[in-house]
Amino acid sequence: MKVCESIEQSSISARPNFPITLSKLYINGEWRDSHSGKTFPAIDPTTEAEIAQVAEGTVEDVELAVKCAGTAFAEAWGQMSGHERGEILWRVGDLFLKYGEELAFLQAKEMGRLFTDSMTVDIPHLANMFHYYAGWASKIEGSVKQTTKGLHTYTLREPLGVVAAITPFNFPLILSISKFAPALAAGNTIIHKPASATPLSALKVAQIMEEVGLPPGVFNVVMGPGGTVGNALSTHPGIEKVAITGSTASGIRVIKDSADTLKHLTMELGGKSANIIFADADLDVATQTAYDGMFYNKGEICYAGSRMLVERSVYDEVVERVRQRALDTKPGDPLDPNSQMGPIANKSEYDKVLSYMQVGQKDGARLVAGGKAADIGTGKGYFVEPTVFADVDSEMTIAREESFGPILSIIPFETFEDAIRIANGNQYGLASGVHTRDIKKAHKAAARLKAGTVWVNTYGHFDPSAPFGGYKMSGYGREQGWEALEFYLQTKTVWVDLS
Template identity: 80%
Template sequence: MQTWIDPANPLPSTTSLSNSMTATSQFPNFPISLTRLYINGEWRDAANGKTFEVIDPTTEAVVAQVAEGTQADAEAAIASAHRAFEQGGWGQMNGHERGEILWRVGDLFLKYGEELAFLQAKEMGRLFTDSMAIDIPHLSNVFHYFAGWASKIEGSVKQTTKGLHTYTLREPLGVIAAITPFNFPLILSIHKFAPALAAGNTIVHKPASSTPLSALKVAEIMQEAGVPDGVFNVVPGPGSTVGHTLSTHPDVHKVAITGSTASGIRVIKDSADTLKHLTMELGGKSANIIFADADLDAAAETAYYGMFYNKGEICYAGSRMLIERSVYDEVLERVVKWAKQTKVGDPLDPRSQMGPIANKSEYENVLRYMEVGKQDGARLVSGGKAVDIGTGRGYFVEPTVFADVNSDMTIAREETFGPILSVIPFDNFEDAIRIANSNQYGLVAGVHTRDIKKAHRAAASLKAGTVWVNTWGRFDPSSPFGGYKMSGYGRENGQEALEFYLQTKTVWVDLS
């Protein structure tokens, strides 16, 4: 997976996938029918019958009323997952059989790709073309990758004392709670589902309250693929009830969360009494360093996409762009040009390059940070306000660039989670590394240089879980991802992810 279309294409979200839509001027459309909880293989209403509204951030219209899970519903889902783990055959199933089911899940993501892309556009404003070009193939690849691992989970024989036979078993943990955010509803969820299921665990998923529709479609895909009842459950609802129940219940053995650092800390505290296993993929305020010896055109373009892709609603957004002082104005000019040319519009329109902010509260927060940047004395060189795309509706904002930012400013310290780029000058290699590492977060970092020795020195010096050199946003199912410092711990993707969904049992047999 890469997080943007080839930068040589001046309209990065206008791909061949959308040619038919362009020709007919028809946007994709699918009925929204999955609005109930999915527990033990059944679609059911909330225990108290309550629902909540899902709002289209493009039109501000209600697109669905979804069952609002309660504590009782969360407990029912946990009980279902616990029974499926303890009494069902999923964890004990032959790894090849489990892998075959997961492979079918991967195939079905391709079959239902357009519907999934449509649902993401309607619930959080993700560009349909980006979903089709990037998300859907990645979902399929991740499930196919971990389907292969399901039959390769093995223990080992240990050489211990003579007369003793010692070996290890790799066993699943049990019930996994997957708590996921609104910004990449599908990708950030399947990064948890695929390794957890491959290892033989069962799942209760709590999606973000603003993005339950794609999650419920995934439940239908799991059902169609043959995932046994109770192995996969979905309970949309508030974090204060559903999320808290998952984090505290003794029959939940692990919580895997992607979210803000504050949300992660709450889960850690809630889960402490039951000593749950945890994977924390949390916030970021990532530095993207451009040295004077870089290919400046490529670096500026990459930095633009690294910040403004998916409206800047990305934990790994390159929201701090560090430019060596001797080329500062030159690179800044290039990035500002890209920002000003961005077409903000309906995410279902193949001509759009940036859709709306995902929901009203995030929209208001992004606008607040734009004002904070101005008040702190940063130099606004592009954007800085809301956008009307001609409908008078929707949560649209301009791609915003602040220059002459320093590390003490709020917009350089806090995760703004929107299209706000802070541009910071630096003097030399040591200065760049110092500024990059001065932040509390450590999710990712970027380095742009033609000097391979400098690139390796920088990668070794940066306190981040991922370092991209002369690129940004590259992912693959085989490559682990996760943070340092306040960006969390644990890893998703790769063989490393499996380790966080397994536990080791050592068996000693006396042969004397």
């Protein structure tokens, strides 16, 4: 599945609308108010209006969720056969297709993702993810080892236990399911802490898990601030693993908080991905692909190709092509099928993106498109213009730090070695892109780039079978593929004396 591909949309509602009915915590198969009774608002970034009051979890709520998830692991889910778990997970995938429009609507309302993108990309991918891991659930095996004569030695692959999933606001469904599906297939139980900006889609997922008949306690959702709920999950001795997608700073906090209990960790963190365009590339394809790889989902993507490296001989032409595409991209209501870019997900991110636009200009980069807030005619919403900076130096802030918004830095280079040096000269290593007609050059670049994913003459392809994760400060561990299962299992070696 490619992030920017389009499929037949004739079955998509022109203007969907669903009631917002879910707002409570989901613990042990029950919908509960917070222990404190406190709530917090869910805000529509398109209108800046409150759309729901959502239960704000506490340490006590986490304690209850851990207890119930531990019981469910010991007495139910962890004791099921892989075949049984696989059958249930397959049905979960089917329900994501059934409720696709509602899930897409919720993402549009709570974080501004284009409804059409959710329907054509997210929903099929979510169903595929559960179907893929449903197949793996019955294929988790150990092996017999040839050791000393008279001894029978074998390994068992066992689930860890209770897993905490801490997820961000930018792809609230995809980045959650990439944790849930392998964790459940391996036999673990889950406590999910979604981003405070995106609780509504998370609660719909809980409702799907309830409908499919997961035993109580197997899947739980506790909303609330990271400093409270996230910290409680990271420090709790009953949690065996934390899987987080978030900023590098958030990942470091989880690592520190979890150190005393030596938890298993998967860290999918920040990025400042380099997208290299060589002079021999097909510039029509390369500029369109690289543009989409940056501005898709309003740039709120961890793998965004936010550093476009362009060979000097075609630099001016590429800058102009990208500038024109930015000028032609119109922000709008994410529920409008004609919109090309939705609002920034929340006010704090909106302010941060605007500040990076100002920093880029202050540092001397050449602004060629955008650079300010956008007005879609309502006077409301966290909309910004797709922004392109040219003549960026690698030491500028906008070339070093993750702005997490629609801000592209274009950097010229002279030689192959120059391109690789610039691309690798950053603290992050989540993803990268290479555009060239020379297949030898492409393979050579892929081998040299310090990034967990390299896309060649494309950008943003994902599939449940293909692992994804980072190098350097972009984290460790992998999501998707059979490789992800390894991070939700542990190995036991058994020795039997046959004498």
